[in-house]
Amino acid sequence: xxxxxxxxxxxxxxxxxxxxxxxxxxxxxxxxxxxxxxxxxxxxxxxxxxxxxxxxxxxxxxxxxxxxxxxxxxxxxxxxxxxxxxxxxxxxxxxx
Numbered sequence: 001x002x003x004x005x006x007x008x009x010x011x012x013x014x015x016x017x018x019x020x021x022x023x024x025x026x027x028x029x030x031x032x033x034x035x036x037x038x039x040x041x042x043x044x045x046x047x048x049x050x051x052x053x054x055x056x057x058x059x060x061x062x063x064x065x066x067x068x069x070x071x072x073x074x075x076x077x078x079x080x081x082x083x084x085x086x087x088x089x090x091x092x093x094x095x096x
Contacts, residue, residue, distance in 0.1 A: 008084040039079030
């Protein structure tokens with residue numbers, strides 16, 4: 001069993017698009033209606049963190065762990081630049 005997932009983001013015009021294992025993710029509109037972002041600790045990164053965790057683990061897990069995932073991973077990505085990282089499924093840490 002694969003114990004990691006690939007999390008990536010790219011800039012598409014004025015929008016940021018987020019993928020988990022090559023699948024585009026959505027959701028989290030109530031967190032940040034302006035879209036996905038990363039590289040700082042605001043609402044856009046909170047939406048990104050929640051949507052990624054919801055895609056991988058489900059809504060309940062995302063509700064419980066998105067804040068910590070945002071602080072430890074999403075906020076530390078390069079500000080609004082494309083990226084790809086591998087995340088450990090158990091620790092939710094970058095494993096590159």
